[in-house]
Amino acid sequence: MRLQTNSRLAAHYHLMRRIRTFEERVGELFVRGQSAGSMLHLSIGEEAAAVGVGSNMRDGDTFTTHHRGHGVFLARGADPRLMMAEIAGKETGYCSGKGGSMHIADMKLGHLGANAIVGGGIPSVVGAGLAARHRKSDNISVAFFGDGATGQGILYESMNMAALWHLPVLFVCINNQYGMGTRIDNATAAPDLHKRAVSFGLEGAQVDGSDVETVAEVAGDLISDARSGKPGFLVVDCYRFYGHARMDKSPYRDETEEAQGRLRDPVAKARQTLISRGEMNDESLDELDRQIAAEMDATIDFAADAREPQLDSIFDDVYDPSTPPPESVRDRLARVLGRARQA
Amino acid sequence: MIKLTLPMPRLGETMDSGTIASWNVAEGDSFERGDTLLELETDKTLVEYPALESGRLIETLVAEGDVVDVGDPIAIIESEKIWPISGVQDEHTSQPKPDSPVDSLRPEHSAANQDTTMPEVSSGDGFRATPLARRIAKLGDVDLTILTGTGRRHRIEATDIIAALRGASAAKSDFLLLHGFGSNAMSWSGLIASLEAQGAQVSALDLPGHGDNPEEASQLDDLIDYVLTYLRSLSEKVHLVGHSLGAFVAAQAASRIPDIVSKVMLIAPAGCGPEINADFLRGLSSVKDIDQMRGLLKMLGPNAADFPDTVVNAMLQELSRGRLRALADQLLDGSSSCLDILPALAEIKDRMPVSVAIGIQDQIIPKDHLFRLPPHVRIHILNAGHVPQWDAPAEIAALLQNRYANI
Ligand SMILES: Cc1ncc(C[n+]2csc(CCOP(=O)(O)OP(=O)(O)O)c2C)c(N)n1
Ligand SMILES: [Mg+2]
Numbered sequence: 001m002r003l004q005t006n007s008r009l010a011a012h013y014h015l016m017r018r019i020r021t022f023e024e025r026v027g028e029l030f031v032r033g034q035s036a037g038s039m040l041h042l043s044i045g046e047e048a049a050a051v052g053v054g055s056n057m058r059d060g061d062t063f064t065t066h067h068r069g070h071g072v073f074l075a076r077g078a079d080p081r082l083m084m085a086e087i088a089g090k091e092t093g094y095c096s097g098k099g100g101s102m103h104i105a106d107m108k109l110g111h112l113g114a115n116a117i118v119g120g121g122i123p124s125v126v127g128a129g130l131a132a133r134h135r136k137s138d139n140i141s142v143a144f145f146g147d148g149a150t151g152q153g154i155l156y157e158s159m160n161m162a163a164l165w166h167l168p169v170l171f172v173c174i175n176n177q178y179g180m181g182t183r184i185d186n187a188t189a190a191p192d193l194h195k196r197a198v199s200f201g202l203e204g205a206q207v208d209g210s211d212v213e214t215v216a217e218v219a220g221d222l223i224s225d226a227r228s229g230k231p232g233f234l235v236v237d238c239y240r241f242y243g244h245a246r247m248d249k250s251p252y253r254d255e256t257e258e259a260q261g262r263l264r265d266p267v268a269k270a271r272q273t274l275i276s277r278g279e280m281n282d283e284s285l286d287e288l289d290r291q292i293a294a295e296m297d298a299t300i301d302f303a304a305d306a307r308e309p310q311l312d313s314i315f316d317d318v319y320d321p322s323t324p325p326p327e328s329v330r331d332r333l334a335r336v337l338g339r340a341r342q343a
Numbered sequence: 344m345i346k347l348t349l350p351m352p353r354l355g356e357t358m359d360s361g362t363i364a365s366w367n368v369a370e371g372d373s374f375e376r377g378d379t380l381l382e383l384e385t386d387k388t389l390v391e392y393p394a395l396e397s398g399r400l401i402e403t404l405v406a407e408g409d410v411v412d413v414g415d416p417i418a419i420i421e422s423e424k425i426w427p428i429s430g431v432q433d434e435h436t437s438q439p440k441p442d443s444p445v446d447s448l449r450p451e452h453s454a455a456n457q458d459t460t461m462p463e464v465s466s467g468d469g470f471r472a473t474p475l476a477r478r479i480a481k482l483g484d485v486d487l488t489i490l491t492g493t494g495r496r497h498r499i500e501a502t503d504i505i506a507a508l509r510g511a512s513a514a515k516s517d518f519l520l521l522h523g524f525g526s527n528a529m530s531w532s533g534l535i536a537s538l539e540a541q542g543a544q545v546s547a548l549d550l551p552g553h554g555d556n557p558e559e560a561s562q563l564d565d566l567i568d569y570v571l572t573y574l575r576s577l578s579e580k581v582h583l584v585g586h587s588l589g590a591f592v593a594a595q596a597a598s599r600i601p602d603i604v605s606k607v608m609l610i611a612p613a614g615c616g617p618e619i620n621a622d623f624l625r626g627l628s629s630v631k632d633i634d635q636m637r638g639l640l641k642m643l644g645p646n647a648a649d650f651p652d653t654v655v656n657a658m659l660q661e662l663s664r665g666r667l668r669a670l671a672d673q674l675l676d677g678s679s680s681c682l683d684i685l686p687a688l689a690e691i692k693d694r695m696p697v698s699v700a701i702g703i704q705d706q707i708i709p710k711d712h713l714f715r716l717p718p719h720v721r722i723h724i725l726n727a728g729h730v731p732q733w734d735a736p737a738e739i740a741a742l743l744q745n746r747y748a749n750i
Pocket of ligand 2: 146147148174175176177178179180
């Protein structure tokens with residue numbers, strides 16, 4: 001599938017539409033009863049965060065995501081078939097079907113792991129940033145997390161260390177206004193989250209998550225600063241279009257609020273802008289959407305056709321074969337005591 | 344376009360039934376892939392069921408507020424393609440698609456495995472109980488959360504519920520209603536409403552082999568034993584009301600434990616003579632399509648002949664499962680009825696008042712059977728078919744409430 005235009009916005013639209021359609025298919029996978037587990041968190045409405053930031057990252061950059069990370073991984077070049085297979089718990093998935101939606105990872109693409117623990121992926125990027133600097137590479141590491149994670153102490157420890165050591169790190173808070181059933185204004189008295197980062201010595205910014213171009217521009221600046229050792233914190237302000245997980249219709253939300261929130265649609269906005277600028281027209285966009293729908297339909301077939309992981313593979317991929325096995329306690333004691341005796 | 348029957352989906356691992364919260368598409372309306380067809384409540388959450396393909400909703404088979412088991416039919420739709428979820432049936436073949444990807448993929452999700460004898464259910468509400476226990480608890484209004492089960496790992500079993508019902512003064516009904524062959528407790532809904540409006544407490548059972556009762560009925564005794572178990576759980580006397588085969592069951596039960604029965608009302612009772620519309624009985628036990636179902640309903644009386652499609656379809660869905668074949672064979676000897684209600688009526692003669700209501704247009708059991716009834720039985724003759732509670736509901740309610748002062 002090739003875009004017929006060189007427009008950057010068209011490329012963003014393409015990627016955002018792929019994410020949206022993929023997420024819709026994930027929803028269908030669940031209704032079909034084919035997903036491994038029913039906690040499926042869709043990032044519909046948050047595509048601009050994934051694409052705006054992801055498109056400014058390069059090969060070798062690493063990242064972690066929260067439990068709502070399908071979009072980010074796709075924006076970093078994931079093969080949607082392998083993702084769908086993983087979400088279905090199939091052998092052909094990114095983690096051989098052992099991780100599922102919330103533990104997907106792929107070192108080749110720099111994905112250090114989705115994480116089901118709120119805030120759990122944040123400290124890893126500080127380590128990855130430190131590693132990048134040790135290797136004298138110009139790679140960065142990006143943590144994607146939700147507004148809920150701003151209630152976790154580990155975020156502040158991580159920001160402090162990144163600022164103190166001038167690490168090539170970007171913290172991206174996808175503020176979709178809700179942590180499960182709690183709206184942000186019920187969770188904090190100071191909802192200007194980016195201001196907190198400033199007090200830790202980071203660069204902080206907030207952008208409108210319905211406008212992918214702005215997100216990309218601001219993220220681009222923060223990322224180039226991060227590459228030169230000035231870590232940043234970006235809040236992408238958006239709205240969670242659907243329930244917390246596929247199992248939640250969010251009856252606790254006001255219907256007018258939902259209707260208003262869903263108007264903040266980055267995919268629809270990009271489409272309108274492309275048309276108004278004459279970069280693409282309805283026909284070419286519809287044709288693109290159709291191709292994407294076909295691509296994503298195929299991911300479900302790909303997942304359905306694959307086997308579940310076989311029992312004899314239960315210990316595969318659990319330990320990294322390139323690292324030597326851990327020393328036994330007995331050997332370690334002998335070594336430490338032996339050295340002490342020599343001294 | 345193909346016509347499909349949609350089953351209740353399993354939306355979440357722990358879900359085994361759900362409540363229809365709302366239908367979001369109206370009958371006859373079209374929908375697009377991804378549109379929310381309905382919302383359902385399960386495990387204390389509200390979930391949307393999006394359409395997997397575009398199509399049109401022909402008919403809903405369940406109503407808002409209904410509790411539906413996973414795999415049971417909820418709607419008939421028209422769609423371009425068969426939907427890739429287990430249990431979807433193509434109306435033409437009326438067979439689950441054997442090549443449906445899900446069935447081969449995840450056999451534990453297939454409707455065929457929704458066996459009601461599944462050992463246990465822990466449906467997110469924190470305690471473990473067998474499906475049968477849950478159903479009896481619902482009937483008897485027993486609070487499962489305060490019970491400790493005697494089953495494996497404290498699972499609540501049916502016997503625990505019955506013990507609880509017996510022990511507590513909880514179970515009390517003024518009327519206990521027993522439906523006829525091929526029917527279910529829902530058939531009493533009109534009568535229940537008018538009795539309850541007068542302040543009465545009314546219970547209606549689904550007999551084994553019928554309705555939501557997971558127990559099968561291979562013989563007549565299964566029905567009688569079930570009613571006896573229920574009667575034994577009651578703390579106070581009850582006015583027993585039976586229709587047709589249910590009337591026969593009521594008379595048997597009353598003769599076995601007369602102490603718990605205050606009065607008996609037999610509506611169009613079976614067993615007063617060998618003549619019976621055997622084609623009707625056999626038809627009910629083997630009905631396959633809607634035309635046949637309508638033909639059978641016509642025999643029941645003027646009211647049943649005009650049932651809307653939704654009702655007829657729901658009956659068809661229930662009966663076409665073939666649960667009643669063995670029972671029908673037991674009840675019939677060739678084209679004659681094997682039942683004899685008269686010995687039981689003789690036994691309860693001095694124990695309780697017995698009345699009988701008969702419709703003069705009954706096409707299932709000849710009305711002349713009333714001449715065989717013993718003299719201690721009060722007989723009411725109504726302008727109705729085989730189901731007077733449908734054709735003459737006000738009269739039946741009035742009779743039950745003794746509102747005719749002179750009799
Ligand atoms: C440490 C921890 N506490 C609680 C949870 C339960 N939980 C899962 S997601 C979630 C809400 C997270 O909200 P947010 O960070 O805003 O992300 P969103 O779901 O909105 O994308 C919570 C509380 C958890 N997974 N981990
Ligand atoms: Mg959130």
